[in-house]
Amino acid sequence: MTSLPLAVTPGEPAGIGPDLVLQTAADAAWPGGLVAFADPEALARRARELGVMVTLHEWAPGAPLPSSGLPVYPVPLAQPAEAGRPDGANAAATLAALDRAVEAVLAGHCMGLVTGPLSKAVISDGTSRPFSGHTEYLAERAGATGHPVMMLIGGNLRVALVTTHLPLRAVPDAITGDKVIRVVRTTAEALIEDFAIPEPRILVTGLNPHAGEGGHLGHEEQQIIEPALERIRQELGDRAHVEGPVPGDTAFTPRCLREADTVICMYHDQGLAPLKQQAFGGAVNVSLGLPFVRTSVDHGTAFDLAASGNAGGGSFREAIALARTLAANRARATV
Ligand SMILES: NC(=O)c1ccc[n+]([C@@H]2O[C@H](COP(=O)([O-])OP(=O)(O)OC[C@H]3O[C@@H](n4cnc5c(N)ncnc54)[C@H](O)[C@@H]3O)[C@@H](O)[C@H]2O)c1
Ligand SMILES: N[C@H](C(=O)O)[C@H](O)COP(=O)(O)O
Numbered sequence: 001m002t003s004l005p006l007a008v009t010p011g012e013p014a015g016i017g018p019d020l021v022l023q024t025a026a027d028a029a030w031p032g033g034l035v036a037f038a039d040p041e042a043l044a045r046r047a048r049e050l051g052v053m054v055t056l057h058e059w060a061p062g063a064p065l066p067s068s069g070l071p072v073y074p075v076p077l078a079q080p081a082e083a084g085r086p087d088g089a090n091a092a093a094t095l096a097a098l099d100r101a102v103e104a105v106l107a108g109h110c111m112g113l114v115t116g117p118l119s120k121a122v123i124s125d126g127t128s129r130p131f132s133g134h135t136e137y138l139a140e141r142a143g144a145t146g147h148p149v150m151m152l153i154g155g156n157l158r159v160a161l162v163t164t165h166l167p168l169r170a171v172p173d174a175i176t177g178d179k180v181i182r183v184v185r186t187t188a189e190a191l192i193e194d195f196a197i198p199e200p201r202i203l204v205t206g207l208n209p210h211a212g213e214g215g216h217l218g219h220e221e222q223q224i225i226e227p228a229l230e231r232i233r234q235e236l237g238d239r240a241h242v243e244g245p246v247p248g249d250t251a252f253t254p255r256c257l258r259e260a261d262t263v264i265c266m267y268h269d270q271g272l273a274p275l276k277q278q279a280f281g282g283a284v285n286v287s288l289g290l291p292f293v294r295t296s297v298d299h300g301t302a303f304d305l306a307a308s309g310n311a312g313g314g315s316f317r318e319a320i321a322l323a324r325t326l327a328a329n330r331a332r333a334t335v
Helices: 017-026 040-050 088-106 120-127 134-142 168-174 177-193 209-215 220-239 254-258 268-279 314-333
Strands: 006-009 034-038 056-058 070-074 112-115 149-154 157-161 201-205 241-246 262-265 284-288 294-297
Touching (some): 006 088, 006 314, 017 070, 017 314, 034 040, 034 088, 040 056, 070 088, 088 112, 088 120, 088 134, 112 314, 134 284, 149 177, 149 268, 157 177, 157 268, 177 201, 177 314, 209 241, 220 241, 262 268, 284 314, 294 314
Parallel strands (some): 006 034, 034 070, 056 070, 112 294, 201 241
Antiparallel strands (some): 149 157, 284 294
């Protein structure tokens, strides 16, 4: 299993995703083991723009990997990709590349999936289907019965989210007891099985300032989060230690973090702002609770940097390394 390649999708073809894939493949120290699902002509053009030398080899699932260069499963774009100028006409092909990569992973031809950044707006506008993010889309594609959890890992933080890509106004209604329980359960199971952390310590934040201040600043803690945590504590028993709800600011103080393996936050920016402040450019996004390993970068499409050669590849390299570790841990856990 761990000798299989990783499937990689460069993501938005006008963004920096193709740069990261090509620069990684051109690195003399690069040991190989990636297959790109992308338009070979678009990759070749970006390589020329970057001045990067990489030989691209057409690849099909099950075929042997070339001894050097970058294997590519071809997924043609509708229009030539212009660096920094996203084109909705390419949105369907960009999603198709993701679909082919997921199929290759599910069919056992690749050990996991590493995704480059997509623009949710370009995909939504270009395909006329709402696209809120890879996490939600992959869950749908993979037919996961569970509900995948978005976790970002960087610096000394692991942050998981109860709600992900939705308007802030919709967040309180989206936080239900069942959802809190599912997210804590999925996070605990992934920490134990994928990350090999026995008895993980999980800190769960509240939604409101000061975790609701005893009901004076909001009722979600008393009415929803506390009862849900009580139920999941009983379910998990000694397998994990769940604390909370703690105020969202206090959760990120050094003392709290020393006592936690993961912080579960109620909404996107409550968790990702502290994480990106600490580790942007070197952190990894991982989808917990999927039937396969999927990691991604911590940054977006950075249209301003596409084809400039100035896109940092730290997060992409970490995403590849973590995908390999998680795949190896999963393989060990299933023998
Ligand atoms: N994994 C993903 O698919 C993913 C993650 C985050 C954002 N996005 C998408 O990206 C788009 C743009 O989002 P944004 O502008 O908020 O964030 P962004 O990460 O694209 O850009 C924020 C800033 O960081 C810089 N930056 C980003 N990546 C960098 C890198 N590798 N090296 C150096 N500098 C880098 C950019 O130049 C910009 O100044 C949105 O459509 C969003 O949905 C996708
Ligand atoms: N929420 C992520 C971030 O801010 O880094 C990002 O948008 C990617 O999410 P998906 O992996 O679901 O596309």
